[in-house]
Amino acid sequence: MSRRQARPRPPLAATASLLVALVVAAPLLSGCGTQSAGSGSAAGGSAAPSGRTPVNDPGKDGVRVTSVTLPPASPSPSPSPSDDYIVSADSLPGDAAKPSADYEVTNSGTEALTYTVIFTFLSADGGAMDNPSVTVRDVGPGKTVRGTVRSGEMPPSAPRITGAEVLEVTAVPSAEAPAEPGVCPASGVRVSVDRGDAAMGLRVVSLHLTNCGTRPYSLDGYPLLELLDDRREPVDGVKILDGTGGITTGLGSDLPPEPFTLAPGESATAGLAWRNTTQFGTPVNVPYVRVRAKTGTDPVIVTPNLDLGTTGKLGVGPWQKTKPGQGAAG
Incomplete structure (x- = not known):
C-alpha cells in the first residue's frame, strides 16, 4: 500500500505577510465604488454635504436657520517640485x-x-457681510417650509463668512400680499413700496402702482391707508394728512390731486413723508400699511416700517402719473 506524500506547510512568516497584504488591500478595493472623496455620512447612512454645520438658532417670528454650509478656504498656490508651474x-x-x-x-x-425674511451672513468677529432677502409665499397654518439662501459674491479681501442668522421677518396674509414679480393679480394692478430715503430725521418713501391688466385704470385722489402694528392690528393716535406739506415742502407730493387714467403698462406713484422726531410720549412704529388704491379696491399690505417717533403725523401725497423715464415721485 502506497503512502501519500505530505505537502510541506509554508513558513509561518510567509503566512503572516500574506494576511497583512490582504488587510492593506481591502480599503483600496472598497474605494472603487461611487463615493466621492471628502464626503461623509449623516444619520441614517445618507451622505451629508461637505462643510454643513448644524445651527442651534432660536430664530425670530417662526423663522430660524438650521445649518450653514461653508466652502473650504482657498489654499495659497504652492510651487510644484519641479518649480516649472504652480499647483493650486x-x-x-x-x-x-x-x-x-x-x-x-x-x-x-x-x-x-x-x-419676507432678511438673513445676515456673519464673519468670525460678528460683522455683517451680506443681507440677502427671501420671500416665502403661501405658508399654510401649522405648516413648515424649508429652503436654502446663499450669500452674494464677496471680494477676495473680505473676511471669511463663518455663520448666518435671521435678521428681520415680516409676514402678511397671503390674500393681501403684494404680487410676485411678473404676476398680475386679479385686480389688474400691482402695488408696492420702495425703500425710500432719510435725511436729518425726515423720512420719505413712495407707493408704486402699475396697471398690469388689459383695461384702462382710473385714479383720482389719495391712496387709502390703514396703519398696522407688528401683530397687524390697527395703530391709533396717528393723523394721516392729505398731502405732505404739513411735514415738509418741496417734495412735489403736496399738490392737489388730479384725475388721470393709466393705460395697460403705465404706472403711478404716491409719496409718504414723516419725521421720526422723538420727544415726550411713546414712539410709534408702523411696520405694516394696508393700502387701497381707491375706494372699493382690494387691499394690499406693504412693509415700509414707518418709524413715526412721537410726531403722530403721516403725510400722504396724491396719486401722480409716472412720466416715461421718471423714477419714484418725490
Missing part, C-alpha cells in the same frame, strides 16, 4: 463657492401667510 486648488463652480444657510419657516397662525 480648483475653485468651486458657481453657487457651490458661496456660503449658504438652510432655514425653515413655521406658520403657527390660523391663516396662510407670505413671509
Whole structure:
C-alpha cells in the first residue's frame, strides 16, 4: 500500500505577510465604488454635504436657520517640485463657492401667510457681510417650509463668512400680499413700496402702482391707508394728512390731486413723508400699511416700517402719473 506524500506547510512568516497584504488591500478595493472623496455620512447612512454645520438658532417670528454650509478656504498656490508651474486648488463652480444657510419657516397662525425674511451672513468677529432677502409665499397654518439662501459674491479681501442668522421677518396674509414679480393679480394692478430715503430725521418713501391688466385704470385722489402694528392690528393716535406739506415742502407730493387714467403698462406713484422726531410720549412704529388704491379696491399690505417717533403725523401725497423715464415721485 502506497503512502501519500505530505505537502510541506509554508513558513509561518510567509503566512503572516500574506494576511497583512490582504488587510492593506481591502480599503483600496472598497474605494472603487461611487463615493466621492471628502464626503461623509449623516444619520441614517445618507451622505451629508461637505462643510454643513448644524445651527442651534432660536430664530425670530417662526423663522430660524438650521445649518450653514461653508466652502473650504482657498489654499495659497504652492510651487510644484519641479518649480516649472504652480499647483493650486480648483475653485468651486458657481453657487457651490458661496456660503449658504438652510432655514425653515413655521406658520403657527390660523391663516396662510407670505413671509419676507432678511438673513445676515456673519464673519468670525460678528460683522455683517451680506443681507440677502427671501420671500416665502403661501405658508399654510401649522405648516413648515424649508429652503436654502446663499450669500452674494464677496471680494477676495473680505473676511471669511463663518455663520448666518435671521435678521428681520415680516409676514402678511397671503390674500393681501403684494404680487410676485411678473404676476398680475386679479385686480389688474400691482402695488408696492420702495425703500425710500432719510435725511436729518425726515423720512420719505413712495407707493408704486402699475396697471398690469388689459383695461384702462382710473385714479383720482389719495391712496387709502390703514396703519398696522407688528401683530397687524390697527395703530391709533396717528393723523394721516392729505398731502405732505404739513411735514415738509418741496417734495412735489403736496399738490392737489388730479384725475388721470393709466393705460395697460403705465404706472403711478404716491409719496409718504414723516419725521421720526422723538420727544415726550411713546414712539410709534408702523411696520405694516394696508393700502387701497381707491375706494372699493382690494387691499394690499406693504412693509415700509414707518418709524413715526412721537410726531403722530403721516403725510400722504396724491396719486401722480409716472412720466416715461421718471423714477419714484418725490
